[in-house]
Amino acid sequence: MSRYQRQIILPQIGETGQQKLAEARVLVIGAGGLGCALLPYLVSSGVGTIGIVDGDRVEASNLHRQILFSKESIGKYKVYEAQHFLKNQNPSCAINAIAEYLNGKNALELFTKYDLIVDATDRIGIRYLINDAAVLTGKPVVYGSIHRFEGQVSVFNYNNGPTYRCLFPKAAEVPSCAEAGVLGTSVGMIGMLQAQEVVKLILKTGKLLSGELLVYNTLTADQHKFQFSKNEKISITQAFFNTEYLQDNIQVVDLDISLLKGFKLIDVRELNEQPRIQHQKVLELPLSTFSENWGQLDKDQAYIIFCKSGTRAKKAAAILQEHNFKTIKVLRDSPTQVASLLSSTSVIKQLQ
Amino acid sequence: MKVTLKYFGQLVDVMGSHEEIREITANTSNELLEQMKQNNPIGHIPFQLAINDKLIEQEAAKKLNDGDVIALLPPYAGG
Numbered sequence: 001m002s003r004y005q006r007q008i009i010l011p012q013i014g015e016t017g018q019q020k021l022a023e024a025r026v027l028v029i030g031a032g033g034l035g036c037a038l039l040p041y042l043v044s045s046g047v048g049t050i051g052i053v054d055g056d057r058v059e060a061s062n063l064h065r066q067i068l069f070s071k072e073s074i075g076k077y078k079v080y081e082a083q084h085f086l087k088n089q090n091p092s093c094a095i096n097a098i099a100e101y102l103n104g105k106n107a108l109e110l111f112t113k114y115d116l117i118v119d120a121t122d123r124i125g126i127r128y129l130i131n132d133a134a135v136l137t138g139k140p141v142v143y144g145s146i147h148r149f150e151g152q153v154s155v156f157n158y159n160n161g162p163t164y165r166c167l168f169p170k171a172a173e174v175p176s177c178a179e180a181g182v183l184g185t186s187v188g189m190i191g192m193l194q195a196q197e198v199v200k201l202i203l204k205t206g207k208l209l210s211g212e213l214l215v216y217n218t219l220t221a222d223q224h225k226f227q228f229s230k231n232e233k234i235s236i237t238q239a240f241f242n243t244e245y246l247q248d249n250i251q252v253v254d255l256d257i258s259l260l261k262g263f264k265l266i267d268v269r270e271l272n273e274q275p276r277i278q279h280q281k282v283l284e285l286p287l288s289t290f291s292e293n294w295g296q297l298d299k300d301q302a303y304i305i306f307c308k309s310g311t312r313a314k315k316a317a318a319i320l321q322e323h324n325f326k327t328i329k330v331l332r333d334s335p336t337q338v339a340s341l342l343s344s345t346s347v348i349k350q351l352q
Numbered sequence: 353m354k355v356t357l358k359y360f361g362q363l364v365d366v367m368g369s370h371e372e373i374r375e376i377t378a379n380t381s382n383e384l385l386e387q388m389k390q391n392n393p394i395g396h397i398p399f400q401l402a403i404n405d406k407l408i409e410q411e412a413a414k415k416l417n418d419g420d421v422i423a424l425l426p427p428y429a430g431g
Binding site (some may be wrong): 030032033034035045101120121122123124127144145146147148150151152167168169170171173175176177180181187213215217224225226227229231313 | 362389400406407423425426427428429
């Protein structure tokens with residue numbers, strides 16, 4: 001225990017507090033900028049079990065802020081790279097690496113295995129999923145998010161307290177770090193504020209940011225706290241969760257000349273399947289390697305995906321939807337119909 | 353009456369500052385929102401209002417008073 005001696009001597013912690021940390025089970029959603037900042041401190045303080053959920057692989061553009069990764073991590077799953085780093089840092093901490101994106105199917109089961117959830121994701125849609133799954137499973141959420149140099153931190157659903165939906169009732173489109181830009185030290189500071197809330201929550205010490213939104217400007221060092229209360233009109237039920245996150249909401253369409261203007265087509269059949277369709281509008285990305293190759297697609301471009309029957313196209317569409325692609329549709333038509341439409345003279349004229 | 357308006361997130365870029373003191377004719381939060389949306393290109397940005405550090409419900413037509421500090425708070429996505 002000499003490892004923790006300097007914190008054990010704090011009156012707010014002591015041997016009892018250290019034991020609480022050792023028994024705590026924390027689930028961190030997202031191993032990006034916020035996750036990389038808060039994880040090493042949770043591990044070094046002696047949090048006993050930590051789960052990390054993220055389906056992303058490390059990219060070169062992550063390294064300036066995601067300090068658990070090195071050049072050698074590029075292309076590898078973030079959660080395994082983080083697990084390797086953190087295990088080395090404190091072998092007594094159990095690190096569960098979950099190389100998946102959080103979704104309606106896995107969220108509830110995952111959440112029940114942990115005491116508290118850390119929202120360190122970078123997508124608005126996932127923040128609502130985290131909130132709703134936490135409400136259904138009765139877990140508190142330590143929330144952090146960033147826009148350029150400004151960060152927000154709060155604690156939701158603590159003792160049935162206010163939630164993310166009490167703060168921001170409706171989902172809306174908001175730029176991510178990739179779109180808005182971010183500095184490593186800024187996201188690091190916000191992650192550290194989250195780590196402190198996690199430790200306070202486990203130790204039941206201090207005053208939590210429950211019902212309060214902290215907004216910190218890392219460029220001016222100004223901070224504001226805003227009070228918000230529980231909105232009793234909002235109720236998250238299992239039925240709501242199912243409709244919101246478990247229903248297949250991918251639109252299936254018939255190919256139409258008018259659709260071709262703004263859209264690009266993606267053929268997810270394997271390369272040996274006939275007929276092949278060679279056309280400027282058609283990209284060939286077989287489903288077998290789709291998870292590795294979707295990164296070359298543009299999130300703002302609208303895509304229509306097709307295969308032979310639509311089953312594989314739906315799987316590919318689900319992958320893109322998870323990654324916040326704006327407009328994704330699945331085609332009802334067979335490849336033969338696509339080929340004949342693309343070679344028709346009216347289409348050739350339209351696309352000229 | 354005079355109020356202080358505080359902008360956060362994307363609203364800083366659109367409004368051109370973090371904070372300003374404005375003479376307003378609006379009597380309620382709803383009227384102020386409507387006027388602001390008419391005169392500034394902020395319609396596409398989602399945000400909540402806080403009056404004197406307390407968030408208000410979007411539909412609530414809260415009476416404004418001279419000297420109020422009104423914060424416009426958008427959600428952030430990044431992480």
